[in-house]
Amino acid sequence: MDYEEPLFFRVMRYAEAADRDVVDMVSGNPDWEPPAALRDGLREFADFDADEFQYGPSAGLTELRGEIAERRNVDPSQIVVTNGAGEANYLAMARALERDAGDGVLLTDPVYPYYPGKAQMLGGDVTLVPVAEGGEIDVEAMREAATEETALIVANTPNNPTGVVYSRETMEALVSLAEEVDALLVADEVYDHFDYTGEFESALTIDSENRIVTSAFSKSMAITGFRVGYAIFPESLVDAAKTRHMLVNVAGSNPAQYAVLQALRETEPEYYEETRSMLSDRIAAFTDALDEAGADYTRPEGAFYVLARFDGFPGTMANVERLIDEAGVAGMPGEAFGPARADWIRFALVTPRAQEAAKRLADYF
Amino acid sequence: MDYEEPLFFRVMRYAEAADRDVVDMVSGNPDWEPPAALRDGLREFADFDADEFQYGPSAGLTELRGEIAERRNVDPSQIVVTNGAGEANYLAMARALERDAGDGVLLTDPVYPYYPGKAQMLGGDVTLVPVAEGGEIDVEAMREAATEETALIVANTPNNPTGVVYSRETMEALVSLAEEVDALLVADEVYDHFDYTGEFESALTIDSENRIVTSAFSKSMAITGFRVGYAIFPESLVDAAKTRHMLVNVAGSNPAQYAVLQALRETEPEYYEETRSMLSDRIAAFTDALDEAGADYTRPEGAFYVLARFDGFPGTMANVERLIDEAGVAGMPGEAFGPARADWIRFALVTPRAQEAAKRLADYF
Numbered sequence: 001m002d003y004e005e006p007l008f009f010r011v012m013r014y015a016e017a018a019d020r021d022v023v024d025m026v027s028g029n030p031d032w033e034p035p036a037a038l039r040d041g042l043r044e045f046a047d048f049d050a051d052e053f054q055y056g057p058s059a060g061l062t063e064l065r066g067e068i069a070e071r072r073n074v075d076p077s078q079i080v081v082t083n084g085a086g087e088a089n090y091l092a093m094a095r096a097l098e099r100d101a102g103d104g105v106l107l108t109d110p111v112y113p114y115y116p117g118k119a120q121m122l123g124g125d126v127t128l129v130p131v132a133e134g135g136e137i138d139v140e141a142m143r144e145a146a147t148e149e150t151a152l153i154v155a156n157t158p159n160n161p162t163g164v165v166y167s168r169e170t171m172e173a174l175v176s177l178a179e180e181v182d183a184l185l186v187a188d189e190v191y192d193h194f195d196y197t198g199e200f201e202s203a204l205t206i207d208s209e210n211r212i213v214t215s216a217f218s219k220s221m222a223i224t225g226f227r228v229g230y231a232i233f234p235e236s237l238v239d240a241a242k243t244r245h246m247l248v249n250v251a252g253s254n255p256a257q258y259a260v261l262q263a264l265r266e267t268e269p270e271y272y273e274e275t276r277s278m279l280s281d282r283i284a285a286f287t288d289a290l291d292e293a294g295a296d297y298t299r300p301e302g303a304f305y306v307l308a309r310f311d312g313f314p315g316t317m318a319n320v321e322r323l324i325d326e327a328g329v330a331g332m333p334g335e336a337f338g339p340a341r342a343d344w345i346r347f348a349l350v351t352p353r354a355q356e357a358a359k360r361l362a363d364y365f
Numbered sequence: 366m367d368y369e370e371p372l373f374f375r376v377m378r379y380a381e382a383a384d385r386d387v388v389d390m391v392s393g394n395p396d397w398e399p400p401a402a403l404r405d406g407l408r409e410f411a412d413f414d415a416d417e418f419q420y421g422p423s424a425g426l427t428e429l430r431g432e433i434a435e436r437r438n439v440d441p442s443q444i445v446v447t448n449g450a451g452e453a454n455y456l457a458m459a460r461a462l463e464r465d466a467g468d469g470v471l472l473t474d475p476v477y478p479y480y481p482g483k484a485q486m487l488g489g490d491v492t493l494v495p496v497a498e499g500g501e502i503d504v505e506a507m508r509e510a511a512t513e514e515t516a517l518i519v520a521n522t523p524n525n526p527t528g529v530v531y532s533r534e535t536m537e538a539l540v541s542l543a544e545e546v547d548a549l550l551v552a553d554e555v556y557d558h559f560d561y562t563g564e565f566e567s568a569l570t571i572d573s574e575n576r577i578v579t580s581a582f583s584k585s586m587a588i589t590g591f592r593v594g595y596a597i598f599p600e601s602l603v604d605a606a607k608t609r610h611m612l613v614n615v616a617g618s619n620p621a622q623y624a625v626l627q628a629l630r631e632t633e634p635e636y637y638e639e640t641r642s643m644l645s646d647r648i649a650a651f652t653d654a655l656d657e658a659g660a661d662y663t664r665p666e667g668a669f670y671v672l673a674r675f676d677g678f679p680g681t682m683a684n685v686e687r688l689i690d691e692a693g694v695a696g697m698p699g700e701a702f703g704p705a706r707a708d709w710i711r712f713a714l715v716t717p718r719a720q721e722a723a724k725r726l727a728d729y730f
Contacts (some may be wrong), residue, residue: 029419042411042620045527046404054394085447086615117612224420247482250451253618254590255407319664 002138007113007317007336014321022328022358025347028305033276034263035271038221041262056254059245062232071264072204072213074232074337080245081230081252085190085216088231089120091241092212093228094150095233096184097122098240103182106142110161110222110307110337110344112188115154124152130340135162135298135307139173143236151181158191158200158302161337161346165200165301175203178210179249184237186190186212190229191303193220196280200302209234217260220272226256279304282354286347289358293365296344304349307334307341310365315345327364329357371680371700372478379686380695388422390712391695393670395587397643398422399628400636403586406627410620421619423611425595429626436629437569437578439597444596445610446617450555450581450720453596456606457577458597461549462487463605467514469548471507475526475672475702475709477553480519489517495705500527500663500672503537507534515548523556523565523667526702528710530565540568543575549602551577555594556668556710558585558637561645562661565667574599582625585637591621644669647719654723658730661709669714672699672706675730680710692729694722 008026015022045052059065060081065129069076082088105119109128129145132138135148136154146153155174157166171187178185192215204213216229218250233241247304283300290297296309313319315334323345324330334344351357373391378388410417414570424430425446434441447453462468462484474493481491494510497503502520511518518539522531536552543550552568557580569578581594598606648665655662661674678684680699688710689695699709716722 027420031415033415034418039411042407046407046411050396050587053399053590055392064620074554083614083618087613090613114612114615117608121609121612201674222415223418225418225616227614227616243482244486247479247486248452248455248613249448249592250479251449251590251592253448253592255620255622255624256618259620 007191008332010317011320011330011332015324018324020325020328022324022330022349023353023360024330024356025349025351025354026264026332027350028098028219028348029224029350030219031350031352032222032275034222035267036257037266038223038263041259043263045258047077052195052254056251056257057241058251060167060252061254061257061261064257064264067261067264069219070228071234071313072202074204078232078238079230079234080233080238080241081257082245083229083249083252084218084227085188085214085229086114087249088214088216088229089114089186089188091244092186092214092231093118093154094122094244095212096152096186096243097124099151099184100123101182101334102151104150104152106139106150106153108155108341110334112156112157112160113336125149128338128340131162135159135164137166137170137174139170142174143177146177146181146183148181150181152184152186153178154186154188156188158195160303161189161295161305161307161341163298163300163303163305163307165195165197166355168201171203172206175208175211179208184210184212189213189215190219194276194279194304195302196276196283197301204232209236209299212237217263221260221263226260228252228256229259253322279349282349285355286349286358288360289355292362295361295365306347306349307344309344313365315341320345323364327360329360373697375682376685376695376697380689383689385690385693387689387693387695388716388718389695389717389724390714390719391697391724392715393584393713394589394715395584395632396715396717397587397640400632400730402631403588403624404627406624407620409627410623417453421616421622423616424607425617425659426619426622426626429622429629432626432629433595434623436466437567437597439569440600443597443600443603444595445598445603445606446593447593447610448594448614448617449477450553450579450585450594450615452610453579453581453594454479454519454551454553456551456609457551457579457596458483458489458519459487459609460577460602460606461517462489464516464549466547467516469512469515471510471515471518473502473520473721474705475699477521477525478701484517485550490514493703493705496527500524500529502535502539505534507539510544511542511546511548513546515546517549517551518543519551519553523560525556525668526670526671526672526706528663528665528668530560530562532715533566536568537571537687540571540573540576544573549577550581554578554580554585554693558698559644560667561641561642561648562666564621569597574601577602582628586625586628588664591625593617593621593625633665644714650720651714651723654720654727657727660726660730671712672709673712674709678730685710688729692725
């Protein structure tokens with residue numbers, strides 16, 4: 001299994017070179033407008049004294065950490081503002097693997113491909129544990145795969161690529177498992193604003209010294225290129241994470257952090273509700289068309305991806321290319337996410353043409 | 366030896382709490398104005414389509430890499446745009462230590478404290494090699510310290526904290542040494558715009574598969590908080606560095622990268638010349654006052670720091686605190702940079718009050 005990006009680029013290149021109109025459902029880049037206050041924040045920053053252009057605190061702008069702390073009900077000292085969820089997960093996973101608690105890493109299958117990539121880079125020994133039929137984590141299988149060497153378990157909820165929102169019970173069971181084998185559970189909640197069940201609960205509500213929560217503003221504010229995220233650590237783990245953050249990146253970028261701060265302060269809940277509702281409509285239209293196409297899929301409870309399987313049409317790179325050429329729809333081959341969903345194709349609903357793409361798929365199959 | 370930042374914060378806190386006016390010469394944060402085009406770039410970016418707010422290429426915005434490639438006379442594919450020189454050095458040092466060529470790391474003494482911090486985090490075994498009397502690298506001592514286990518040599522030129530610009534011969538000798546023991550030489554040239562000798566030459570002009578050059582716009586554009594830097598690798602080393610960059614940070618922050626791109630395109634040489642001339646004047650005034658104070662120092666050939674030693678007044682933390690309280694000048698204790706200059710104090714000339722500080726020191730001693 002390769003990291004997502006190279007395969008992602010391969011598919012993008014193929015779609016761009018295609019001799020026809022193609023609906024791009026490959027990347028996870030939001031296609032909607034960021035909060036207005038975010039743009040205002042950047043403009044304001046551009047006029048600041050040059051003082052504000054210099055190093056801020058390594059762990060993040062103090063006011064930004066304050067806003068995050070208030071919303072997440074944690075102490076600001078527990079927060080490291082990072083270069084997106086990417087660095088947040090890197091710091092969290094590094095923390096787990098440098099504790100002399102083993103090098104075993106339990107990940108789900110299917111999996112967001114950056115996780116095994118990061119784990120291997122950090123010296124981790126990765127085991128992929130297939131999820132249950134509908135995409136929920138198979139806690140019993142996780143427990144069977146865990147050993148004394150297990151140092152890290154990563155759970156992404158709402159999940160990319162399955163769209164499942166893990167239940168409170170599942171997350172509690174994973175935290176307990178982490179405690180039992182002296183591992184850390186990392187809950188990557190970057191899609192927390194895209195919960196259509198109304199039942200998503202952050203793992204922050206589970207009190208444990210073995211639980212780290214990561215997130216970012218990349219998806220919720222439609223700014224994947226700003227690189228502002230954060231990790232929330234138990235007090236006992238945060239100092240070493242801050243040191244690593246300082247030694248790798250020194251600090252995050254001030255203009256992006258300030259823009260996010262202003263957007264956090266000024267953006268009304270309606271902004272997030274409207275995005276959620278728009279995506280919910282897209283999901284309904286897309287899955288209706290998948291029904292027409294006779295595809296297998298699990299209706300997403302969160303995030304904005306749909307994994308679908310078409311009878312006799314496994315989600316190989318070759319078939320993804322066929323779909324680009326013959327149906328004009330570009331998705332991601334399931335094999336990018338591990339063997340368990342190699343027959344499937346992931347469609348990212350981050351295009352206003354999601355419905356049109358669905359119709360093309362229905363017509364094609 | 367501790368990393369610079371914690372000690373730096375300790376000194377800053379002490380200076381802020383002091384019951385008198387203190388000239389802050391602790392941090393390396395430029396106090397001058399960034400290029401006007403940089404502010405314009407941020408404003409322009411704020412009005413861009415939301416598309417431009419999403420993930421750019423992992424290795425950096427294509428146009429920015431193009432501008433850097435042209436200026437540095439390298440192929441764009443050799444460049445990774447990083448989260449400041451901090452990440453550039455991290456990637457370069459990681460590359461050296463993951464080649465199965467040993468874990469020995471040769472650094473100068475005095476040393477920029479992040480280097481040993483990063484090296485240790487990456488599993489390196491650090492040897493500090495004292496520089497010669499005037500601050501030039503002692504190539505013979507480096508050669509004696511090198512073994513088959515040596516994987517990495519780091520040279521910062523123009524140098525922080527000594528102010529020395531290493532000669533072309535020194536850099537060639539270090540590259541040869543790296544080739545002989547199958548190590549990588551990392552030349553950190555973040556102060557390349559602050560050369561007062563007119564003789565500084567980038568290590569890029571030394572052709573070798575064992576040489577990496579790092580730099581950033583943090584100092585040259587007075588934007589340490591924007592976090593835009595880069596590393597230039599030989600073709601044979603760049604792919605693994607790009608993978609690590611992607612797995613740690615995914616990409617750099619777009620608004621900061623775009624602002625730097627505009628500043629690169631639009632800023633006239635006069636901007637850099639004026640800054641250099643202003644700093645050169647500050648150095649002259651400050652070192653004149655050091656002469657009056659009877660201090661030992663080496664007149665900086667580059668960068669913007671002066672290391673000074675006062676007779677019977679070693680640069681301990683206690684004496685740095687005394688200087689804050691009794692003279693109203695805050696510097697960095699020499700021990701922060703390793704044992705070789707533990708008796709010295711580093712003054713950063715990044716305040717318009719550098720001359721006033723010098724007078725205070727002259728009066729005090």
